[in-house]
Amino acid sequence: MGEHSPRVEDDSWPVLADRLAAMARDLLAQESVQDTVDRISAHAVALIDGCDAAGILTLRRRTVRTIAATDDVVRASDAAQGELREGPCFDVVTLEGSVQHIPDLREAGDSWPAYAPRAVELGLRSAMGFRLFDRHNTLGALNVYSFAPNAFSPQDEHVGWLLASHAAVAFAHARTEDQLQTALRSRDEIGQAIGIVRERFDLGQDQAFAVLKRTSQDLNVKLREIAEKIVRGEELPR
The missing domain is CATH 3.30.450.40 (GAF domain)
Incomplete structure (x- = not known):
């Protein structure tokens, strides 16, 4: 029909x-x-x-x-x-x-x-x-x-x-609400991760973000997942 x-x-x-x-x-x-x-x-x-x-x-x-x-x-x-x-x-x-x-x-x-x-x-x-x-x-x-x-x-x-x-x-x-909440959580976690990397390695904000991005690319892992690991206290892979 x-x-x-x-x-x-x-x-x-x-x-x-x-x-x-x-x-x-x-x-x-x-x-x-x-x-x-x-x-x-x-x-x-x-x-x-x-x-x-x-x-x-x-x-x-x-x-x-x-x-x-x-x-x-x-x-x-x-x-x-x-x-x-x-x-x-x-x-x-x-x-x-x-x-x-x-x-x-x-x-x-x-x-x-x-x-x-x-x-x-x-x-x-x-x-x-x-x-x-x-x-x-x-x-x-x-x-x-x-x-x-x-x-x-x-x-x-x-x-x-x-x-x-x-x-x-x-x-x-x-579904839209879920996607929005996920995006907001990811943004917050990425912001927290940048702050942690800045303090840990004495870097500027752009440099800290570059470290996260490079790590994400090297490991073929989403940036959000890298940020989650750092916020949980895990060490960045070298």
């Missing part, structure tokens, strides 16, 4: 809207990227009818990585998709389109001839994959599974898409 699933009118939509709003506030209140993606997976199981397990995978340099999972079967499914280079969630992050919905994996052999039988062996029968993306990047895929065939209705698919849209915003926000 395309970017938007058809809206299904139902008396439960006001309740769902309230639950999605509560989810969005909960996700933005998390203190780390890991906490955020763990909560996204948990909310998927709670909010999508028929969902038995959920998780998030990422694809970096052709390597599939499970960063959150409510059940080990999710990790096994992700590993199979990474190994076989096919599957609903793998396709969501590598091909066009934001949603994959497979009513019965026993009947999905034409689409994923290697993955579908493996998924059935794991006990999975229904699956949905939702691409998590912001303006600039595909962040990963939200994977939703059921142990029963034909478990997800069009409304469930739409709920999943709405959940994934909220989740992508929270995921991107958490």
